Amino acid sequence: MSESSTSSGEHLQENAGQCAAVYEQLKSSFDTGKTFDLSWRKSQLDALKRLLENESESLQDALYKDLGKCKTESWVSEIGFLLNDIKHTVKHLKSWVKPRKVSTPLAAQPGKSYIIAEPLGTVLVIGAWNYPLQLVLAPCVAAIAAGNCVLLKPSELAPATSALIQKLIPRYLDNSAIAVIEGGKAITTDLLALSWDHIFYTGGETVGKIVMQAAAQHLSSVTLELGGKSPCLVERSADIAVTARRIVWGKWMNCGQTCVAPDYVVVEACVKDALVQAIKAEIREQYGKSPASSEDYGKIINTRHLQRLESYLEGVTVISGGQVDHENCTMAPTLVENPAADSAIMREEIFGPILPIITTTQLSDMLPVIKAQPKPLALYLFTTSKSVEQRIVRQVSAGSVCINDTMMFMTNPDLPFGGVGASGMGRYHGKAGFDELSHLKAVMSRKFWMDIKVRYAPFSNWKLAA
Numbered sequence: 263m264s265e266s267s268t269s270s271g272e273h274l275q276e277n278a279g280q281c282a283a284v285y286e287q288l289k290s291s292f293d294t295g296k297t298f299d300l301s302w303r304k305s306q307l308d309a310l311k312r313l314l315e316n317e318s319e320s321l322q323d324a325l326y327k328d329l330g331k332c333k334t335e336s337w338v339s340e341i342g343f344l345l346n347d348i349k350h351t352v353k354h355l356k357s358w359v360k361p362r363k364v365s366t367p368l369a370a371q372p373g374k375s376y377i378i379a380e381p382l383g384t385v386l387v388i389g390a391w392n393y394p395l396q397l398v399l400a401p402c403v404a405a406i407a408a409g410n411c412v413l414l415k416p417s418e419l420a421p422a423t424s425a426l427i428q429k430l431i432p433r434y435l436d437n438s439a440i441a442v443i444e445g446g447k448a449i450t451t452d453l454l455a456l457s458w459d460h461i462f463y464t465g466g467e468t469v470g471k472i473v474m475q476a477a478a479q480h481l482s483s484v485t486l487e488l489g490g491k492s493p494c495l496v497e498r499s500a501d502i503a504v505t506a507r508r509i510v511w512g513k514w515m516n517c518g519q520t521c522v523a524p525d526y527v528v529v530e531a532c533v534k535d536a537l538v539q540a541i542k543a544e545i546r547e548q549y550g551k552s553p554a555s556s557e558d559y560g561k562i563i564n565t566r567h568l569q570r571l572e573s574y575l576e577g578v579t580v581i582s583g584g585q586v587d588h589e590n591c592t593m594a595p596t597l598v599e600n601p602a603a604d605s606a607i608m609r610e611e612i613f614g615p616i617l618p619i620i621t622t623t624q625l626s627d628m629l630p631v632i633k634a635q636p637k638p639l640a641l642y643l644f645t646t647s648k649s650v651e652q653r654i655v656r657q658v659s660a661g662s663v664c665i666n667d668t669m670m671f672m673t674n675p676d677l678p679f680g681g682v683g684a685s686g687m688g689r690y691h692g693k694a695g696f697d698e699l700s701h702l703k704a705v706m707s708r709k710f711w712m713d714i715k716v717r718y719a720p721f722s723n724w725k726l727a728a
């Protein structure tokens with residue numbers, strides 16, 4: 263289904279009807295109970311694995327069309343990432359679905375207590391454009407593993423990937439339980455009007471609030487994977503060459519259009535010059551003399567976002583890069599020095615290839631800089647000092663923390679991924695995703711053979727005194 267047909271009220275109604283029809287189909291599929299079956303879940307995960315393996319070339323082509331992603335980057339951050347996720351899930355699924363025994367207090371003896379992970383029901387997944395495959399299919403892996411029916415709504419801003427997802431999913435997966443609807447705001451609004459058991463949304467804060475409001479109408483639970491300004495702190499004891507290499511890797515992958523990319527760097531003054539020189543040298547090393555035209559460097563998703571990024575450069579000190587190519591929708595890796603705290607670039611999530619470098623005299627001055635911002639999705643710290651590491655990890659709230667690297671924590675499926683405060687709520691990847699899309703049902707089972715009457719009325723005086 264495409265949104266070109268939504269120009270008239272009549273067509274809007276038709277689309278709303280189609281959304282409702284798919285929703286009803288998923289609900290009745292769920293009611294058959296087939297998704298509860300472990301073998302069904304495994305068969306669907308295997309089918310998704312086959313899809314990714316067989317169709318990897320066309321998926322890489324689509325990602326190149328949408329974001330100029332080179333094949334290696336598409337593999338590492340999207341297709342390969344998903345294959346690892348599926349492998350990990352299939353390996354552990356049998357143990358995740360097992361009832362989890364817990365102890366039972368003396369007052370409830372004889373009896374036993376356990377927790378069952380039961381499927382939530384029908385799950386709506388709304389994806390974002392920056393990793394348009396991974397951000398739709400990773401929640402889908404968790405939804406299938408947990409035994410749900412799921413509707414995927416990829417981002418309309420990555421149209422080639424969105425169209426391919428819609429074409430391929432029904433070819434490989436059980437379409438009565440796992441469906442795709444393409445579209446933008448209008449279709450998503452129609453979908454949000456339905457009574458989902460859970461809504462899994464990835465994207466910006468403004469729409470996150472719309473999703474949460476819609477979910478409140480039906481008391482649907484939500485996962486909100488949002489963004490924010492992820493800081494990167496560089497303390498004087500850090501190995502500056504390795505720090506620069508890892509910052510360049512994390513910042514300019516996908517042209518900075520990554521929710522956990524370092525948004526800005528805060529560095530101690532005594533190592534600032536060395537860091538800036540090392541970052542410039544690393545940009546040359548990784549992307550060559552003309553980075554924006556490197557085959558390994560992506561493009562900005564569209565001209566609207568390119569204009570937004572250009573506007574951040576007004577009135578700030580650019581110390582490297584800044585070149586913009588409107589025809590190819592690219593912006594070179596750009597360094598900005600000490601922008602004012604109230605400048606747009608320090609108020610908004612950059613989500614592009616510009617890196618502000620903020621200098622502070624010492625470590626303790628860094629905390630007010632980062633605490634002036636809402637809680638970030640990720641926090642990066644480069645240091646060899648254990649006490650600095652412990653202090654920052656304890657004192658700064660963030661979705662995730664990574665010491666002496668950027669983004670690598672995403673490769674560990676045993677680490678839950680999600681935000682806190684304005685960077686989101688709920689978490690996924692690995693078992694965290696399975697639990698997020700399950701209801702952890704508490705069960706207590708008692709015996710008849712011993713029934714001490716002390717808790718029943720009438721309450722005699724001696725019982726009260728006890």
Ligand code: NAD
Binds near residue numbers: 464
């Ligand atoms: P986007 O424009 O692709 O929008 C996200 C989804 O919301 C799309 O599917 C879109 O169709 C839908 N949508 C847009 N407007 C809507 C409306 N008015 N009503 C209902 N639905 C609507 O993506 P975006 O918002 O530009 O994404 C970028 C943001 O996402 C950044 O803040 C980034 O940090 C964040 N992000 C977070 C994660 C994460 O895992 N936490 C991952 C990627 C991106």
